[in-house]
Amino acid sequence: MTDxxxxxxxxxxxxxxxxxxxxxxxxxxxxxAFAPIMPHVQVPAEPLAGPFTLPLIGELYLTNTLSSLxxxxxxxxxxxxxxxxxxxxxxxxLGGFAGAIEALVEGIYNLVESTAGKWxxxxxxxxxxxxxxxxxxxxxxxxxxxxxxxSFHEPHAGLPAYETQTLFSIGDFDVSTVTEEVEFEGxxxxxxxxxxxxxxxETHSDEVMxxxxxxxxxxxxxxxxxxxxSLVGFTPWIRVTSTDLNFTVALALISVVVTQIIxxxxxxxxxxxxxxxxxxxxxxxxxxNLGPFDVMMPFLDIFVGLLEFIAEIAKIISFSFRLFGNIFxxxxxxxxxxxxxxxxxxxxxxLLEVMVGLIQALVFGMLTMVFMTMATQSHDDxxxxxxxxxxxxx
Amino acid sequence: xxxxxxxxxxxxxxxxGAGLAMVxxxxxxxxxxxxxxxxxxxxxxNPDAAGAIQxxxxxxxxxxxxxxxxxxVVAMLILFVG
Numbered sequence: 212m213t214d215x216x217x218x219x220x221x222x223x224x225x226x227x228x229x230x231x232x233x234x235x236x237x238x239x240x241x242x243x244a245f246a247p248i249m250p251h252v253q254v255p256a257e258p259l260a261g262p263f264t265l266p267l268i269g270e271l272y273l274t275n276t277l278s279s280l281x282x283x284x285x286x287x288x289x290x291x292x293x294x295x296x297x298x299x300x301x302x303x304x305l306g307g308f309a310g311a312i313e314a315l316v317e318g319i320y321n322l323v324e325s326t327a328g329k330w331x332x333x334x335x336x337x338x339x340x341x342x343x344x345x346x347x348x349x350x351x352x353x354x355x356x357x358x359x360x361x362s363f364h365e366p367h368a369g370l371p372a373y374e375t376q377t378l379f380s381i382g383d384f385d386v387s388t389v390t391e392e393v394e395f396e397g398x399x400x401x402x403x404x405x406x407x408x409x410x411x412x413e414t415h416s417d418e419v420m421x422x423x424x425x426x427x428x429x430x431x432x433x434x435x436x437x438x439x440x441s442l443v444g445f446t447p448w449i450r451v452t453s454t455d456l457n458f459t460v461a462l463a464l465i466s467v468v469v470t471q472i473i474x475x476x477x478x479x480x481x482x483x484x485x486x487x488x489x490x491x492x493x494x495x496x497x498x499x500n501l502g503p504f505d506v507m508m509p510f511l512d513i514f515v516g517l518l519e520f521i522a523e524i525a526k527i528i529s530f531s532f533r534l535f536g537n538i539f540x541x542x543x544x545x546x547x548x549x550x551x552x553x554x555x556x557x558x559x560x561x562l563l564e565v566m567v568g569l570i571q572a573l574v575f576g577m578l579t580m581v582f583m584t585m586a587t588q589s590h591d592d593x594x595x596x597x598x599x600x601x602x603x604x605x
Numbered sequence: 606x607x608x609x610x611x612x613x614x615x616x617x618x619x620x621x622g623a624g625l626a627m628v629x630x631x632x633x634x635x636x637x638x639x640x641x642x643x644x645x646x647x648x649x650x651n652p653d654a655a656g657a658i659q660x661x662x663x664x665x666x667x668x669x670x671x672x673x674x675x676x677x678v679v680a681m682l683i684l685f686v687g
Contacts, residue, residue: 252685322660529671536674539681574667581664 235555242553245388249550250358251371252543256455257446275447276455279357283347283452290343315343322577327584330477334583337469341462342576345453349538349568352451353561358542361447363387372442389445453538453571456531463530466579467523474586482586486519488512526582530575537571623683629676636669 261272290312297309305313319342323335351357366372374391452458474482484490492509495501541564548560644662648655 252681254681254686325657532678533667533671533674536678536681540674540677543681570663570667574663577660577664578667 239554245376245390247550247553248373248389248391250546251445252546254456254539256450256457259446259448274455275361275450276452276458279351279449280348280452280458282449283344283351286347287343319576323580326580327587330473330584330587333473333476334580337466337583338576338580341466341579342572345462345534345575346569346572348452348458349572350565351449352453352538352542352545352564352568357449357451358447358546360449361445363443363445366442366444371444373445375443451538451542453534454542456535459531459535460527462534462575463527466530466575466582467527470579470582470586471523473583477587478589481589486516488516530578534571534575537567541567619683623680626676626680626683629679630673633669633671633673633676636672637666640665640669 256274256276258272258274259278262270263273265271290308294305294309294312297305297307304310316339319339320331320335323338324331327334363373363375373389375387376390377385377387379386471482474485489509489512491512495505495509498505545557545560545564549557640662644658647658
């Protein structure tokens with residue numbers, strides 16, 4: 212399955228296949244010892260720190276999607292630095308990682324050039340930035356530990372709480388794993404009397420309901436460990452940035468606003484005649500013999516201009532929800548498959564997510580490019596910029 | 606007891622609604638199927654144009670797929686929010 216094609220006559224019993232077998236066995240063992248549980252699916256990002264109060268902006272939280280975006284930025288900067296180092300060596304042909312980046316950037320450049328024509332220099336930076344950023348952000352979903360390494364805190368009412376078990380400690384720092392999800396409602400916990408007492412504190416007393424601990428999937432494989440543990444809430448440190456609508460909407464806004472700016476630069480104020488199509492309307496009053504169509508068309512033009520406005524807003528919505536929906540659904544799919552069949556099956560879905568992440572990054576960048584190219588081309592046939600469009604097509 | 610039953614029914618209806626929302630993916634599936642068939646026919650007739658056809662196909666698939674993604678987001682909002 213994972214074996215490389217034998218390149219020599221003698222089959223070499225290489226090192227990697229044994230490593231893979233070892234990993235599979237370790238996987239089976241780990242899945243038996245600590246049965247994975249379905250994590251809590253939550254649409255808004257979890258705050259890690261905060262709120263910080265900033266002037267003019269107000270309260271701000273450091274969410275786990277923001278920290279993930281910072282990591283992605285760091286990865287991108289490191290990529291750029293490594294390419295810079297490689298080019299500084301003076302070799303004409305880049306090899307290794309820098310060569311791969313070169314091929315990627317060149318591919319994107321050729322794609323932009325084939326579509327955008329003479330506006331390539333203006334459009335390429337936006338397209339390449341979006342593709343690279345979204346690609347890195349999306350593929351962070353595949354790294355083990357994203358969405359699953361985090362810190363414990365006091366459980367909040369309404370959110371799930373977890374049983375934990377300490378694995379080992381480094382100094383005073385305990386490394387624990389979650390063993391079971393318990394629905395925490397802020398009240399006394401009859402199933403686990405001792406842990407219930409610990410957290411029936413005043414902060415949640417306003418939301419106390421008739422507390423009954425529903426144990427989801429009552430698999431007591433770790434039954435004897437539960438006495439010493441207490442209920443905790445869990446916040447992952449890093450969560451895929453694309454699963455936060457703030458990120459996708461921000462990116463879509465940047466894309467659409469820059470599209471308007473590029474259109475304005477290409478066509479001048481005439482760009483806005485796309486939205487305010489009053490030219491024929493004005494002509495109607497001065498022209499003499501009017502047919503029925505000459506009266507109807509100006510109003511149709513104005514209506515079409517209104518539709519163009521709506522199309523710009525729809526662009527923002529479809530950009531943001533496409534990326535968010537795909538990656539969020541992918542994350543949830545990985546959670547569910549990982550908790551249902553923890554061994555081997557998830558690898559296939561990881562492969563699927565590699566494809567989805569790549570395609571969504573490409574689609575976001577390519578749609579941005581196409582919209583920007585469309586904005587540089589004049590809408591009206593009678594426009595002064597007609598020859599410019601012909602040039603772009605040539 | 607009455608309240609608990611009503612809550613259970615409301616919960617069940619939530620799942621039902623999420624399932625019904627996903628019916629919206631039907632159109633996207635059909636659309637992507639038609640797109641793929643058209644693209645493959647185009648490539649078979651003119652293999653040289655494969656690159657351009659693929660790019661346009663992926664773009665069009667993204668548009669068709671967006672509808673399914675809206676349905677998915679609605680289903681997820683029903684399930685996980687509120």
